[in-house]
Amino acid sequence: MKLSQRMILVLTTVGLLSGCFLAGVGLLTEKPIQMNKQKEIREAIFEVVPQSNSTQKLLQEEELSVYAGMDKNNKIRGLAVKSEGVGFQDKITLMYGTDPSLTRIFSLTILEQSETPGLGAKITSEKEFLRFWQNKDCTQKLSLQKPPVSSPEKLSSSEVNTITGATISSRSVLNIVNQSLKEVKQLREKGKLLSGEPNAN
Amino acid sequence: MPTKPIGQEFLKGVWSENPIFRQLLGMCPTLAVTNAVVNGFAMGMATTFVLLFSSLVVSSIKNLIPKQVRIASYIVVIATFVTMADRFLQAFFPAISDNLGPYVPLIVVNCLILGRQEAFSSRNTVGRSLVDALGMSSGFVLGLLVLSSIREILGSGTFLGTQVMGDWFKPWTIMVLPPGAFITLGILLGLVILIEQKSKSRR
Amino acid sequence: MELLAIFITAIFIKNFVLFYFLGICPFLGVSKKLDAAFSMGLAVTFVMTITAVVSWMINHWVLLPYNLEYLQIVSFILVIASLVQLVEMFIRKISPPLYQALGIYLPLITTNCAIMGLALLAALKNYNFIETVIFGVGSGIGFTLAIILMAGIREHLDLADVPGPLKGAGIALIVAGIMALAFSGFSGMIK
Numbered sequence: 001m002k003l004s005q006r007m008i009l010v011l012t013t014v015g016l017l018s019g020c021f022l023a024g025v026g027l028l029t030e031k032p033i034q035m036n037k038q039k040e041i042r043e044a045i046f047e048v049v050p051q052s053n054s055t056q057k058l059l060q061e062e063e064l065s066v067y068a069g070m071d072k073n074n075k076i077r078g079l080a081v082k083s084e085g086v087g088f089q090d091k092i093t094l095m096y097g098t099d100p101s102l103t104r105i106f107s108l109t110i111l112e113q114s115e116t117p118g119l120g121a122k123i124t125s126e127k128e129f130l131r132f133w134q135n136k137d138c139t140q141k142l143s144l145q146k147p148p149v150s151s152p153e154k155l156s157s158s159e160v161n162t163i164t165g166a167t168i169s170s171r172s173v174l175n176i177v178n179q180s181l182k183e184v185k186q187l188r189e190k191g192k193l194l195s196g197e198p199n200a201n
Numbered sequence: 202m203p204t205k206p207i208g209q210e211f212l213k214g215v216w217s218e219n220p221i222f223r224q225l226l227g228m229c230p231t232l233a234v235t236n237a238v239v240n241g242f243a244m245g246m247a248t249t250f251v252l253l254f255s256s257l258v259v260s261s262i263k264n265l266i267p268k269q270v271r272i273a274s275y276i277v278v279i280a281t282f283v284t285m286a287d288r289f290l291q292a293f294f295p296a297i298s299d300n301l302g303p304y305v306p307l308i309v310v311n312c313l314i315l316g317r318q319e320a321f322s323s324r325n326t327v328g329r330s331l332v333d334a335l336g337m338s339s340g341f342v343l344g345l346l347v348l349s350s351i352r353e354i355l356g357s358g359t360f361l362g363t364q365v366m367g368d369w370f371k372p373w374t375i376m377v378l379p380p381g382a383f384i385t386l387g388i389l390l391g392l393v394i395l396i397e398q399k400s401k402s403r404r
Numbered sequence: 405m406e407l408l409a410i411f412i413t414a415i416f417i418k419n420f421v422l423f424y425f426l427g428i429c430p431f432l433g434v435s436k437k438l439d440a441a442f443s444m445g446l447a448v449t450f451v452m453t454i455t456a457v458v459s460w461m462i463n464h465w466v467l468l469p470y471n472l473e474y475l476q477i478v479s480f481i482l483v484i485a486s487l488v489q490l491v492e493m494f495i496r497k498i499s500p501p502l503y504q505a506l507g508i509y510l511p512l513i514t515t516n517c518a519i520m521g522l523a524l525l526a527a528l529k530n531y532n533f534i535e536t537v538i539f540g541v542g543s544g545i546g547f548t549l550a551i552i553l554m555a556g557i558r559e560h561l562d563l564a565d566v567p568g569p570l571k572g573a574g575i576a577l578i579v580a581g582i583m584a585l586a587f588s589g590f591s592g593m594i595k
Contacts, residue, residue, distance in 0.1 A: 007270045014274045018281040018478060025285050026474030032292035040295070086409065089417065089591050116591070117236075117357075118374035225573055228428035229517045276485065280478040288474060303524040306477045310517040312429060378588065379423055383581030387574045394569035 040111070041082070045069050048097030048107050049078035059193055064180055066193060069097065076100050082111070083180035087172040090114045092123070094176060098138060102185060108133040108177070120169030129170070132161035141178050144171055207332055214336025221344030221386075222393040226313040230304050231345060232382040238361050241349030243297045245342035247286045247305055252314050252334045252341075254282045260322040260330035275318045276309070283309045313341065351385055352376045407538050410531075414542030416590040420518050421550040422583055424525070427518030431551055432576050434509070441555035442548070447509040449544025451491060452522050455484055456540025459523035460533055480523045488513055518547060553583060 045055045049069030058079070059066040067080040078100055084093040093112040096105050108130055115121045122128040136142060137157040145159040146167065155161060162170045187193050205213075220226045230248070234240040258278050266274050287305045290298040298305065308314065317337055322330040353359055356376030358366035366372075375381045420426045427448065434444045459480055467473055492510045496503045513519060522543055526536045557579055566575045 003267060003269075007267045010266050011270050011273060014277050018277050019475070021281055022284055022474050022478065025288055026472075029288040029292040029474075033288070033295075036292070036295040090413075116374070117377050118372060225429075225432065228432070229425045229521075232425040232428065273482075273485065276481055277478060280481050284474055284477045287477065303521060303528055306524050307426075307517050307521055309477055309481050310520045375585070378584075379425070380581045380585040380588065382425065383577045383584055387570070387577030387581060390577065391567070391570040391574040394574070398569065 041067075044082075044095045044109055044111060045080040045097070047109055048095055049080050050097070050106055052077045055080070059184075059187065061183070061187075064183055066184060066187075068100075078106060079184075081180055081184055083176050084112075085172060085176035085179065087113060088115050088120045088166070088168045092169075092172055092176060094173060096133070096177060098181075102181070102188065103137070103139050105133065105136040105138050105177075107135075108173075110173075115166070115169045119163070120166040122163045122166060123169050123173055129161065129163055129173075136160065138181055142174060144174055207329070210329060210332045211336035211339075214333065214338070214340040215343060216340070218337075219340040219344060219393075220313045220337055221341060221348075222390060224313075224316075226316060227311045227341060229307060230311060231348065232379075232386060233304050234301055235345055235349035235352055235382060236356065236377040237300075237353045238346065238349045239297065240300050241345040242342070243290070243294070244301060244304065245338070245345045247290065247301075248308055248311065248314070248341055249335075249338035250286050251279060251282045251308050252317060252338050253331065255279045255314060255318060256322040256330040256334035257327065259318045260325060260327045263323045271323065272315075272319070275315060275323075279314055279318070280309050313337065348382075348385060348389065351389075352381055356381060407535065410535055410538050411542040412593065414539055415546040415549060416587060417593065419546045419550055419584075419587055420521065420543050421547055422580065422587045424521060426521035427516050427547055430509075430513075430516055430518075431547075431554060431580070432573060435551050435554040435558055435576070438552065438555045438559060441551045443505050444509045445544075445548025445551050446505070447513060448516065448518060448547050449541070451488060451510070451513050451519055452544040452547075453537065453540045454487060454491065455519050455523055456526060456536045458483055458487060460526065460531075460536045463527050464533075476524075476527065481520060484519050484523065518543070550583070554580065557583075 042055055045067050046052050046069065051071050052069030053072055054070045054074070056068045056070065057065065058068050063084050065082045067082070068076050069078050069080055071077050078097050079102065080095055080097050082093070082095045084091055086092070091112065092110065092115070094108060094110045096108040098105050110124045110130075113121065113123060115123060124130075132152050132155060134152065135157070140158055142158050142160055144162055144167075145155055146162045148162045148164055149155060152161075160170075160174055184193065214220070218224060221228075221231050227248070230244050234244045255275070255278050259275055262274075283306060286308070287298075290301070290305060317334060321333045325333070350360065353361075354365060355373045356378075358364060358370050358372045373381070376385065414420075418424065421428065421431050430444055430448070435441050462479055462483060463476070467476055467479065488510055492503075495510075522540060526539055529539075531539055554576070558576065561575065561579070570578070
């Protein structure tokens, strides 16, 4: 056999074998990987919408998705809004739960961030940041309390706390929430969000 | 080619030809994922897996591959195992896979792996290649563990996530950030050379 | 994210070398002389831009439509390797002076993890076509900036009295660490 033929033969064989092999690996791992991705979102939804244990996607825009969180009787307990925006270092992706009529934020959770460890990254900390986000009135724009306060009771219902040394990260989170709330409300007015009334099955 | 005793073949990867401290190979993962011990360890294991199986395959098919297309074939073999490692982590250890991000697929361009195929596996028997791969990976894992332990203990005050430093300790956040990686590795390289010099002059 | 933000982020804030630790080999290896560093930077920027375009096309026209994501690593690495070969032949034909300047650096680029990293990161971040190109150009410029600064410092370092064991790679890494520290001051520039 000529050298060039042998070269082509070897490369094709190696390529084909690896292709077949990878197809097998791809098939085997596809399901678990999909499940992992969904599981992460579902767990976040159940965390921010109290008493929910099933969910349904209501809306998906480029940087915004809205899910309904339902309890075991299929009653809508609240909406979970997933949104993203620019933080101090890079993108921040977060999710918060509201009641079905979009008047109150139950709680907030951060899905993805790469803020500075020890400073901005505290936005993921329950003690330092997230507990100051519980039960907020979101009929109006939320505002930032600065200088920071030591306990959630010292904030009014439309104020959220700042992390010392990480004002930009705190403000980024606030802006993402305010912006996405505005969008969700607009979308609801346009009738693109089919929810809001409890008992919708 | 003179053949070394098998034990020496293994040990050279750990110390005298340590991929990180001596050959400066595989620098990207070394610096990037060593901000916590668990990440460094996972990266070490993934690299070990890829190196072992690539060496196994390359050394068993070395006689079938024409010289001109060897690099391309090695790359395909390596990329296949890297994909396997990546998918496996994504499927069963999603948290670790998230932490390591693009650095698992990047094992494919880790010069350590292609380097060992070219320099060793393509010229030696299957057995010797496996021992060599095992030695090199141990050296690599060792380097990652040392670097990530230093960075995690000083940078977060923890080891494998458990608090090891007392309350008096204020974490040096800079250690888990990129500058800490460069500076720690720079100082470690100096230390390794210092130890070598000391041990030589004693002899 | 807007295009300008992607561009600035790629150059300063998430510099390929100083933040992602990609392309460390050439960064340490080819940073002893300023002009060599500059040529290397140019070659990398050039290949990065093309890689950004081609990897995007493969990802969006072949891999994603047919659910072949598991072939991503294999196809990217093969494409990059052949691309570098093609670019090398092309430049040799079209512009011999440019080949003189970049020639010896091009083969080194194949195993440069910065190129592969670019293709993977752009896919991971779900950038659209324009964003991917901007990301590619910006990352290349960021790499060039880092390697030129490094070379400038190292030329002066030759005259300095560095403690014995740290000579060479050790001090280079420490310098890189200080540079990374300086560059981290850029974060927060984009709001």
